[in-house]
Amino acid sequence: MKAIMLDKETYKQLLNQYISTQDEGALYRAERLTRNFIKKNILPEEIIDLHIQVLRETYPTIYEEMVYMCQFLLETMISYGLAIQENETLREKQLAMRTEISLAANIQKTLLSSTLPEVDGLDIGVISVPAKQMNGDYYHFVTGKDGSIGIALADIIGKGIPAALCMSMIKYAMESFPEQLMNPNDILRRLNHVVELNVDSSMFITMIYAKYKNGLLTYASAGHEPGIYYCKETDTFYNLKAKGLVLGVSTDVSYSQYEQELKAGDMIILLTDGVTEYRNGDQFAKRGELLRIIRQSMKLKAQDIVENVYQHFNSLSEYYQQDDFTLIILKKY
Amino acid sequence: MDSQSCVSIQLERDIIYARQIGRQFAEQLQFGLVEIARIAATISEIANNIFLYAEKGQICFQIMEGTGQKGLRIIASDVGPGIKNIEKAMEDGYSTSEGLGAGLPGIKRMMDEFEITSIVGEGTRIKVIKWVRSCDNEG
Numbered sequence: 001m002k003a004i005m006l007d008k009e010t011y012k013q014l015l016n017q018y019i020s021t022q023d024e025g026a027l028y029r030a031e032r033l034t035r036n037f038i039k040k041n042i043l044p045e046e047i048i049d050l051h052i053q054v055l056r057e058t059y060p061t062i063y064e065e066m067v068y069m070c071q072f073l074l075e076t077m078i079s080y081g082l083a084i085q086e087n088e089t090l091r092e093k094q095l096a097m098r099t100e101i102s103l104a105a106n107i108q109k110t111l112l113s114s115t116l117p118e119v120d121g122l123d124i125g126v127i128s129v130p131a132k133q134m135n136g137d138y139y140h141f142v143t144g145k146d147g148s149i150g151i152a153l154a155d156i157i158g159k160g161i162p163a164a165l166c167m168s169m170i171k172y173a174m175e176s177f178p179e180q181l182m183n184p185n186d187i188l189r190r191l192n193h194v195v196e197l198n199v200d201s202s203m204f205i206t207m208i209y210a211k212y213k214n215g216l217l218t219y220a221s222a223g224h225e226p227g228i229y230y231c232k233e234t235d236t237f238y239n240l241k242a243k244g245l246v247l248g249v250s251t252d253v254s255y256s257q258y259e260q261e262l263k264a265g266d267m268i269i270l271l272t273d274g275v276t277e278y279r280n281g282d283q284f285a286k287r288g289e290l291l292r293i294i295r296q297s298m299k300l301k302a303q304d305i306v307e308n309v310y311q312h313f314n315s316l317s318e319y320y321q322q323d324d325f326t327l328i329i330l331k332k333y
Numbered sequence: 334m335d336s337q338s339c340v341s342i343q344l345e346r347d348i349i350y351a352r353q354i355g356r357q358f359a360e361q362l363q364f365g366l367v368e369i370a371r372i373a374a375t376i377s378e379i380a381n382n383i384f385l386y387a388e389k390g391q392i393c394f395q396i397m398e399g400t401g402q403k404g405l406r407i408i409a410s411d412v413g414p415g416i417k418n419i420e421k422a423m424e425d426g427y428s429t430s431e432g433l434g435a436g437l438p439g440i441k442r443m444m445d446e447f448e449i450t451s452i453v454g455e456g457t458r459i460k461v462i463k464w465v466r467s468c469d470n471e472g
Contacts, residue, residue, distance in 0.1 A: 049367045074366055078374045082439040089425045089438075 043081035125302030136163035148213035195248035232265030274323035387413025
């Protein structure tokens, strides 16, 4: 109430100036004054009240009908005033929630972080960028005692917090599996069981699991975006064919396992659909675009290639990323 | 005018009558225009709750005179289903999203004191107080 009294004189002065001159300057200053009102949380009905007071002071002989009109307007503004206050509270709540989510995203990063293994003869590059704060893509590298490495890449259908929570489950389930005798198809079969038991039926997970040892890649896929194999000898890209049901749909699923031999100069490209469905307006950047960029930067280190691809697609979509983006490249040398 | 009065709410026109009585009390206490309008809006809200959800109910007005301050107390009580989840009903965006008006949070904002008790299957009682601020009468 006090705040509005201080501005009352200004309001009165501007109103009188406008009445006598219809001056644009008065309107401009009134606009500034309104912003000041908003900053001080002064509601529409309070401004009309102020208006009535100024009217009465300026025109002591004003018709009562005119005042009634203003009172009528004041009464109709009460609900707007409440709506403004409610919006303000909801906005504050939203801000608090965002802060909480960004804390959760940091925890997710720590929980799910995976260090790149060092493997003789293999250059590895990886990039994973969430569309929103929480990442629905997940990759993980494990190094086996026999010198092999395991690579898991998963995409949860559905984004945001539920997806992120689900990721942690996948990670800890995988860690609980005994290392010896674990093949990609066994891992997917077991994970499918875990997901089927624990995850809501509306949520699906696609995953590709690959194991690399001594120039041989063994892999299995649960409905995941097909990986790509680059053959140096023929200078051609091939899709890594793999069949398998997405995780969590059916109880008993067995997965086929596939093999791909790698020679010096060959590459394996693993990705999530966020890479191939990168949008440029209404156009999806298709796999062809991905291969073009990879071909261009093929001579670079694997890490530089994946970063190049991300930069390229990001600028293509005018820096508006719609889906989580994860790309892994293995380069045999 | 007496310092106390009750209006029973059964029909929609009773809401209008309750607003009228409430406005008379508010004017008698020399509330400012804005506060009078807020008191009327509060009455609409609580009377509408009775009209829509309860079997019967009433709204009572009482002028409060304490040490150095005056105010209007409004109590709405009904026999009805009660509110299952008061916490939820007090949340912003809950009733407004259903298009039910200001809702309980709105009432709380417009009034100085707000108290609600509800027993499921028995009824609800809402007590609000608006105090007269001295600067309401200034200007």
